[in-house]
Amino acid sequence: MQVLRISRRARGLLAALSLCVLGATGRPALAAxxxxxxxxxxxxxxxxxxxxxxxxxxxxxxxxxxxxxxxxxxxxxxxxxxxxxxxxxxxxxxxxxxxxxxxxxxxxxxxxxxxxxxxxxxxxxxxxxxxxxxxxxxxxxxxxxxxxxxxxxGYADEAEHMVQQLATIGVERVAVMYQDDGFGKAGLGGVQAALAKRGLKAIAEAPYERNTDQVESAVQAIKAADAQAVIMIAINRPAAAFIKRYRELGGGAQLYNISVVDPAEIVQLAGLKNAYGVGITQVVPYPYRxxxxxxxxxxxxxxxxxxxxxxxxxxxxxxxxxxxxxxxxxxxxxxxxxxxxxxxxxxxxxxxxxxxxxxxAPRNRVGSRMVEVTVIGSNGRLVR
The missing domain is CATH 3.40.50.2300 (Response regulator)
Structure with a gap:
């Protein structure tokens, strides 16, 4: 009888525990x-x-x-x-x-x-x-x-959009400043493909070293090429350093950068006078309005x-x-x-x-291909 009483008690405890685990709805307990x-x-x-x-x-x-x-x-x-x-x-x-x-x-x-x-x-x-x-x-x-x-x-989508916009207004002398790694080379490849599609080649391709803002050699190479437009495949600090130095040397090309830069930091580091008019591609809707x-x-x-x-x-x-x-x-x-x-x-x-x-989908992992171009305006903020 003692064994029976323990068994009943155990079953009662198990039942109580089950209620705690299942909760009032009878569903399994949820992760915390x-x-x-x-x-x-x-x-x-x-x-x-x-x-x-x-x-x-x-x-x-x-x-x-x-x-x-x-x-x-x-x-x-x-x-x-x-x-x-x-x-x-x-x-x-x-x-x-x-x-x-x-x-x-x-x-x-x-x-x-x-x-x-x-x-x-x-x-x-x-x-x-x-x-x-x-x-x-x-x-x-x-x-x-x-x-x-x-x-x-993708960067290829962004490059195609920029080159298409330049081609529409008759710009053919395009230079590229790019980070010398997988990121920069991916963007460079996109620009090369977009230009080739129109029978063009970049007139200068100037790299800079990853994890630095040492861009002087890139500035000099692109300034010497006398480009009408420069497409930068760069992140905040090196992009800003390039913009500042290029403008200080009298470079007058239209400047573009791929979407990964923060315009506020570009303005802060390069100065509004130099950053004004820089085009930046965007891959999500305009978040300011x-x-x-x-x-x-x-x-x-x-x-x-x-x-x-x-x-x-x-x-x-x-x-x-x-x-x-x-x-x-x-x-x-x-x-x-x-x-x-x-x-x-x-x-x-x-x-x-x-x-x-x-x-x-099971064979698609690219959720969107939306691209548009914004410009750093006279007040330092992006405009469309």
């Missing part, structure tokens, strides 16, 4: 939190952009958590700093993926950095999707890989969760990426895994973020 890993350049030459990237995701994740999270689980955005250094990106990503609670990766930066992850098999071994990397490198898009989900158009529902949402959440923060393309782009990722988490169900999130992302189809549509 969902962890998203982000490796970002919070120090070094791309620090200001990296900080904006992190902020764009954070304000949306904060809002989702304030609404009760995803299936009752809060989102934790775990951010680590790689300083825009390729070996650090690889090391830190391996560390994140060694933790089973990390169900997806988000908002990395750098073509060379992420290309190395692919070459080393880090993403494949970890089995996690990387959503909204801040790069348009073709090496991350072709050949097809299943791990990276792009929100933005609340014309679209998603822009209104972004501006509202920026004021709520980051009062005093400035609107920027970088934070807005990652805000859009966060919306894509959260929708995938919702569709993955209350017990998300890396495999479930990956499956949800590739089955999103056409998804309206609020006036900007992205599209993914």
């Amino acid at each position: 939190e969902v962890v998203i890993g982000q490796v970002a350049p919070l120090s070094g030459v791309l620090a200001s952009t990296g900080q904006q990237m992190v902020l764009g995701g954070k304000i949306y994740f904060d809002w989702v958590n304030a609404q009760g999270g995803v299936h009752g689980a809060s989102i934790r955005q775990e951010v680590v700093d790689d300083g825009y250094k390729v070996p650090e990106t690889v090391r830190l990503t391996r560390e994140l993926l060694a933790r089973p609670e990390v169900v997806a990766l988000f908002g990395f930066a750098g073509t060379a950095n992420i290309t190395q992850l692919l070459q080393d098999g880090v993403l494949e071994q970890g089995g996690a999707a990387l959503v909204a990397p801040y790069t348009g490198g073709e090496s991350l898009r072709s050949p097809f890989n299943p791990w990276i989900f792009h929100v933005r158009a 609340p014309m679209l529902p998603v822009v209104r949402e972004y501006q509202k959440l920026l004021k709520t969760y980051a009062p005093g923060a400035e609107v920027s393309y970088a934070s807005f782009e990652e805000f859009l990426g966060a919306k894509v990722l959260v929708e995938a988490l919702r569709r993955a169900g209350p017990q998300p895994t890396r495999a479930k999130v990956l499956k949800s992302l590739e089955s999103l189809g056409e998804y309206d973020l609020g006036g900007m549509i992205v599209s993914y």
Whole structure:
């Protein structure tokens, strides 16, 4: 009888525990939190952009958590700093993926950095999707890989748009200043292809070393070439250094830069007199005017969760990426895994973020090919 009483007590305890686990609805208990890993350049030459990237995701994740999270689980955005250094990106990503609670990766930066992850098999071994990397490198898009989900158009799309605009107004003497790494060479290749399509070649191709703003040799080469237009495949500090020095030497070509620069930092470093009129391609909608529902949402959440923060393309782009990722988490169900999130992302189809549509499929990871050109205006702000 004693054994029977213990058995009944055990069954009672198990039943009580089951009620605690299942809850009043009879469904399995939900995860307390969902962890998203982000490796970002919070120090070094791309620090200001990296900080904006992190902020764009954070304000949306904060809002989702304030609404009760995803299936009752809060989102934790775990951010680590790689300083825009390729070996650090690889090391830190391996560390994140060694933790089973990390169900997806988000908002990395750098073509060379992420290309190395692919070459080393880090993403494949970890089995996690990387959503909204801040790069348009073709090496991350072709050949097809299943791990990276792009929100933005590629550098080839941006280059084609710039060259098309120049060709329309009769500009043929085009020079290229580019970062001497995977990022710069991807952009250079895009410009070369766009020019070749029109029977043209760049009259000068001048590199600068990655992780520096030492651009004097590039300035001298391009100044000597007497270009009508210069397309820069550069990040903030070297782009600003080139603009400043080129203008100081009397360079009069129309200057363009690919989308990854922060115009506020360009103006601050190069000076408004030199930066005025610089064209910058953009791959997401204009975030400074609340014309679209998603822009209104972004501006509202920026004021709520980051009062005093400035609107920027970088934070807005990652805000859009966060919306894509959260929708995938919702569709993955209350017990998300890396495999479930990956499956949800590739089955999103056409998804309206609020006036900007992205599209993914089992054999498509490029959500958008939108490109437009903005210009640094007389007040230092971007105009269309």
